[in-house]
Amino acid sequence: MTSVEHMKWWGWGVEGVAFEHSNKPDFAPFVKQAVGLDLRKPAQAHLSFDELTVPASRASEEFIAELSTLVGQGHVTTDDQERVVHTYGKSIRDLLRIRANDLPRTPDLVVYPADEAEVASVVAAAVAADAVIIPFGGGTNIAGSLDPQPTEERVIISLDLGRLDRVLSIDEGSGLATIQAGAQGPSIEEQLGAKGWTMGHFPDSFTHSTLGGWVATRSSGMQSDKYGDIADITKGLRMVRPNGIVAIRPVPSASTGPSVREMIIGSEGRLGIITEVTVQVHRTPAVREVLGYFFPTWEAGLAAMHEIAESDASPSVTRVSNARESGFSLATRKASTGVSAQVTKGLMKVLTARGWDLEQLCLSFIGYEGSASHVRYEKGLVGSIVRKHGGIGVGKGPGALYDQKKFDTPYLRDFLLDRGAAADVSETAAPWSRLQEVYDAANDAANAAYDKLGVHGWIMCHLSHSYHSGACLYFTFAFITGDDPIGEYEQVKSAIQQSFVDHGGTLSHHHAVGVEHSPWMEQDISTEGVAIMRGLFDSADPGSNFNPGKILAD
Amino acid sequence: MTSVEHMKWWGWGVEGVAFEHSNKPDFAPFVKQAVGLDLRKPAQAHLSFDELTVPASRASEEFIAELSTLVGQGHVTTDDQERVVHTYGKSIRDLLRIRANDLPRTPDLVVYPADEAEVASVVAAAVAADAVIIPFGGGTNIAGSLDPQPTEERVIISLDLGRLDRVLSIDEGSGLATIQAGAQGPSIEEQLGAKGWTMGHFPDSFTHSTLGGWVATRSSGMQSDKYGDIADITKGLRMVRPNGIVAIRPVPSASTGPSVREMIIGSEGRLGIITEVTVQVHRTPAVREVLGYFFPTWEAGLAAMHEIAESDASPSVTRVSNARESGFSLATRKASTGVSAQVTKGLMKVLTARGWDLEQLCLSFIGYEGSASHVRYEKGLVGSIVRKHGGIGVGKGPGALYDQKKFDTPYLRDFLLDRGAAADVSETAAPWSRLQEVYDAANDAANAAYDKLGVHGWIMCHLSHSYHSGACLYFTFAFITGDDPIGEYEQVKSAIQQSFVDHGGTLSHHHAVGVEHSPWMEQDISTEGVAIMRGLFDSADPGSNFNPGKILAD
Structure with a gap:
């Protein structure tokens, strides 16, 4: 049989790896207050494969x-x-x-x-x-x-596409790599890294997702502020169709009518099968650092990210969590050693003395890449903006920690499911001037949905990507499910999605449409926008053979 | 009648403005050696409007x-x-x-x-x-x-669209301006500038082209290295269709299937009428400088631009002319004052002493924008790369001159036409590793076409835009026409265009397709790529009412 490896049929990641909280003393109390879940109760056993009706x-x-x-x-x-x-x-x-x-x-x-x-x-x-x-x-x-x-x-x-997993060539003179669509994140970075290159694309799903999937769903990575979203990174591609192959050559920019490249990006299989992508790649940077910062409030953190985006600085990561998510992050830390616990305690004391309300504290990560002197220059630019907004730098420790565990969150979802709680995410992008409005509306919408369901629900948020004219807000929500988990989930999820499009946000910044987000397509890109897209799908696939029903429902 | 003003019916720009060479002593000898044209001969009178058969x-x-x-x-x-x-x-x-x-x-x-x-x-x-x-x-x-x-x-x-000429609103909190499609370049910058903003989009046609035209043709500006091509600048737009309006909201990035925004950009009227565009705008920079540099050879200039594009620097303009175009630029200078002529002479002596072949000298312009300290930082980064490639800085003078006359070139075309010579341009973009090949092939193709025609033709080139993975090469060609000027022009133009697509370049980086470039569409974006685009047009415009025959011939 094929050697292509897959994730667990019932959850995230590989067999044998799971979220573990016995070494995280603050986690159980946090979950108890957040969603009312008691982690001392035993986990439910889930079905064995043989019990499924296939x-x-x-x-x-x-x-x-x-x-x-x-x-x-x-x-x-x-x-x-x-x-x-x-x-x-x-x-x-x-x-x-x-x-x-x-x-x-x-x-x-x-x-x-x-x-x-x-x-x-x-x-x-x-x-x-x-x-x-x-x-x-x-x-x-x-x-x-x-x-x-x-x-x-x-x-x-x-x-x-799992067998199409190779980096086929690197054009070192142009910073372009041609890679097969089925190659997964770690394999791509390993093959490129061996020759001194990086693609710089690290979505949350990185450890198991593929280049073809990134392109077909308009993925963004954690370092997209610097490297660009997948639509920026993708320069050329090949896509198989019934009568032949669409071949878009890797030119840096072109004026050749409506962009066929941009029709294929995000097409979720509806136009054909992407087999090969030519992406821009970069020399592995001499220095790469992620620094942690604290802000006294969400508003201060948001304002600082905005000013950084407008400034001459161009960091690789700009991320700030709201107070709830900051509390969550601190609760998932491993038991501190004596020294580090002392340092944290001391810092918190200083901040309290400065008048900070520690309940409002927001944790931020900002990444820097380039030559040593360039990283120094950028840290200087960012540092003064952070200080202007009342924030303080807390050094490399938290950033290094974030960097290590950034791909682990999905395992937590399975852990919660085993214990009767559902957690998922919704993310959007909006202009800077409307971000606070979108933020408030999404929180209100989730809480109203929880009230209606009569559950003790949780919602937290971080800003995950910054652009000149706006940013991505990423919400995570969780609650203990009742008799109809999917119906309950859909109520909360729908309420959040509706709040996005009602307040100037898009239905998704980087998670694609599929069937979950298609009900909001007309509200997002307008009825006539949908009509144009439907015409594209119908003309390209008159027999509805290619992943029908996705993006636009039949 | 309408107050919308138009260019001359027979040429570029407004009545009463024309290219003038009496104050440019090197110009006539230059034209004589370049295309064999004797400027002492009187210009031909062109038709009066009444002589036209309308x-x-x-x-x-x-x-x-x-x-x-x-x-x-x-x-x-x-x-x-x-x-x-x-x-x-x-x-x-x-x-x-x-x-x-x-x-x-x-x-x-x-x-x-x-x-x-x-x-x-x-x-x-x-x-x-x-x-x-x-x-x-x-x-x-x-x-x-x-x-x-x-x-x-x-x-x-x-x-x-000339009456739709207003900046409707500026979202100062997001750096977004909503502007009517018929607004022309100078009017847009004036309306934005009055409030301290700039769009930063300055195509060669800037003085007479419109925002809607830029979007409909995938325009690029002289400062696109920093501000982005129009496809990057365009965040939202509205387009009228028979059954309603496509309204794309100005979100910074979205994962909503194939990009309808990117279908409309470059659509040349085939999908509907663009009426309004929301673009990202920037605070007018504190400092704006264009510096001149000399390189000993084209290869050195090209290598320097490539290294700048790969570096931590991000200048607003990166431009280098080949030796022929540098000679042309120097020949269009006004008669120097005594001092400046002395300085130039002195500099050339120094370069000769250093071993430069002045026939190979290439003129470069690099632009910087931002805070004073940022501009200083960037100039430092670029300066060391220039020196590494044997180039030298020649200060602000040439840059200021370039800045002043950058929109004047089209008038020269009418001047030459009046005297029996045709001049036009072809431009492309290709990966860095193939630029020299594209450059050589385009020069060879033009010269072969000239040989076939038996004319003394001219072709010159500059690199006009740099990207991480490639750049735009912009060729200008001219020759004295014979009995069939259009047929002769088409032979030269076709030869150059064919050389682009044969050597990894696109048929156009920023001049659109229209009917002139449509013969190369299949070779550029592949037969199946054209099939997808044709399906889009046919489904969106079943009656062929919208600018039929453009981009893809019927």
């Missing part, structure tokens, strides 16, 4: 045989666990469904082509047979971009 | 009356000069045709709506009457984006 594959023996001829024996499978792994992404809705044995429709077979030519032959065969093709990268999507439509009568193929 | 308008009295009801008496016209002014842009092909009384088809009427509501009513009426709509901004396009199709049997409306 629909039978609808693929005929002939079709399986045909595809096997194209990609080789062993690279086409109807195995139940393979099909379940390829059914959903990793949204809380996906996790709730799989834990509830809710599998109305799965892919009928999973195909692992070895290269672009095999992708092309599978696509041609699938369209000829009027089958549905859903491309699959790392399976990390949380917007429902991978869901097979429950009412789909045709054969559904999950086209797994 | 096709009659095909618009019915009823249709004119209907449109007059919508936009008011006096804002619909079938006047010959109005229709001629709205027939072409300002490419050399356009100028040759108008001078040759070659007007097979003009718009049948010109309509000047006052606002978006009037644009919407005109669009609805036009589509209901199965008329063709060609939007018109400043009329500066040089790719044939405005040409009525000669075989068009339907009524053609030139929809002039």
Whole structure:
């Protein structure tokens, strides 16, 4: 069988790795006050795979045989666990469904082509047979971009790009790397890093997501302030369609009509199968530092991030958490050693003496990259802006810690689910002048939804990306679920999403549309904007063979 | 009648302004050696307007009356000069045709709506009457984006956006300005500047082009290295379509499927009429400087620009001319005063003593903006890179001069045309690693075309924009025309364009496609890329009412 590795069928990450709080003394009390969950109670055992009801594959023996001829024996499978792994992404809705044995429709077979030519032959065969093709990268999507439509009568193929995992070439003279779409984050950085390069793209899903998935969903990374969002990083690409290959060459900028590159970016498989992407890459910087800062209030932190974005400084990371999220971060620290605990205690005393309300304290991380002297220069520019807004630097320690554990948060979701609480995220971007309004509205919307549900819910926020004219706000929410976890989740999630579009924010800054966000498309990009996009999809895919129902519902 | 002002019907700019060489003693000898043209010979008189054969308008009295009801008496016209002014842009092909009384088809009427509501009513009426709509901004396009199709049997409306010329609002808290599409460059900067802001977009056509035109053609400005191309600057927009308005809200970045914003940018009127754009704007910088540099060779200049693009510096302008263009620039200087002539002579002596071949000298301009200390910091970073590549700084003088006359070049074209020589431009972008190859190929292609024509032709080049992974090369070519000026021009232009796409360059970095560049679309973005774009056009405009034949030929 294929050597492509997958995450747990029931949760995030690899088997054997899980969130652990026994070494984090402040965590249990924090969770108790945040959502009322008592961590001393035992976790619920979840279903074993054998308890799942997996629909039978609808693929005929002939079709399986045909595809096997194209990609080789062993690279086409109807195995139940393979099909379940390829059914959903990793949204809380996906996790709730799989834990509830809710599998109305799965892919009928999973195909692992070895290269672009095999992708092309599978696509041609699938369209000829009027089958549905859903491309699959790392399976990390949380917007429902991978869901097979429950009412789909045709054969559904999950086209797994996992074997297309190589950096094909680096144009060192241009800072461009051509990489196969199925390559995952760590593998890309390892292959590039061996030659002294980095792509600089580190989304939260980095450890398991793929380049093709990033492009197909308009991903952003933690260092996008410097390196750009994936739409900026993507210079060229190749996408397989039934009649041939779209080949966009890696030119730095072009005036060639409406951007086909920008039609493919974010297309979630609806226009074809992305096989190869040429991205801009950078020399590994001489110095890379993430510094921690404290601000006395959220408003002060927000104002500082805005002024940094307007300034001559260009840090790689600008992040500030609100007071609740700062409290959460501090609660997930490991038990401090005597010295570090003393330092923290001392610092808090100083801040209190300065008149800070420690309940309002906001933790910020700002990243710097470049030559030693450039990093020094940028830290100087940023430092004076931070001070102007009443903030103080707290050094490299917190930043290094953030850097180490930045990819661990998804494991916490499974931990909470095991204990009856659902946690998920909603994120948006809006102009600077409307950020506080969006922030207030989202908090109010979540709390109103919690009230309606009669639950003790939690919502926290950080600013995760800064631009000249606005920023991304990233909300995390959690509550103890009742009889209808998905229905309850949808109430909270919908309320937050609606608050975004009602107050000048977009339905998503970097998590894509899928089926979860498609109800807000018309409100976000207007009815006529949707009409243009629908025309694009219908003309490019008249038979609705490519991931139908995503982005725009049928 | 309308107060909207237009350029000369027969050439660039306003009546009464023309290129003048009597105060530029080196110019006539330069032109003599470059293209063999003797400027002592008298200029040819061009046609008077009365000598033109202007096709009659095909618009019915009823249709004119209907449109007059919508936009008011006096804002619909079938006047010959109005229709001629709205027939072409300002490419050399356009100028040759108008001078040759070659007007097979003009718009049948010109309509000047006052606002978006009037644009919407005109669009609805036009589509209901199965008329063709060609939007018109400043009329500066040089790719044939405005040409009525000669075989068009339907009524053609030139929809002039000139009355939509206001900055509607500035969101000072976000650095965003909402501006009407018909506003021209100087008016935009004046309205923004009065409140301390700048858009920072200065294309060569700046004095007469409009925001809507910039967006519809993917324009770039001279300071785009810092401010971004128009695609980066455009955050939100509104576009009128027959059934309603596409409204894209100004969010800094979004993950909402294929980018409708990026479909409209570059659409040249094929998807609808852009009426309003929300752009990012910046506080007028405290310091703005353009410094001149000399490099001993083109290769050295190119290498320096590349290293600057890779460095921690971020200048606003990076420009280097090849030896030929440097010679041209020096030849267009006004007669030097005694002192400045002495200084130049002295400098050249020093360079010769250093071993420079002055025939190879390349002139470069690099721009800096920001706080005084930031400009100082950036100049330091750039200065050491320049020195590393054997270049030297020549101070503010040449930069200030470049800054003053940067918008004057188009007048020179008319001057040469009056004397029997055609001059035009071709520009491309390519990865850094292929720039020298593209440069060599374009020069070879032009010279081969000249040989075939048996003319003494000229081609010169500058690098005009730098990016992390590549740059824009901008070629200017000129020759004395023979019996078939347009045919001869097309031979040279085609040879250069073909060399671009054959060597990894795009067919245009910032001049759009129109009809001049459409033959290379499949070679540039691939057959399947064109198929996707054609599907977009066909689905959005099933009746082919919106500027048909542009970007992709019918």
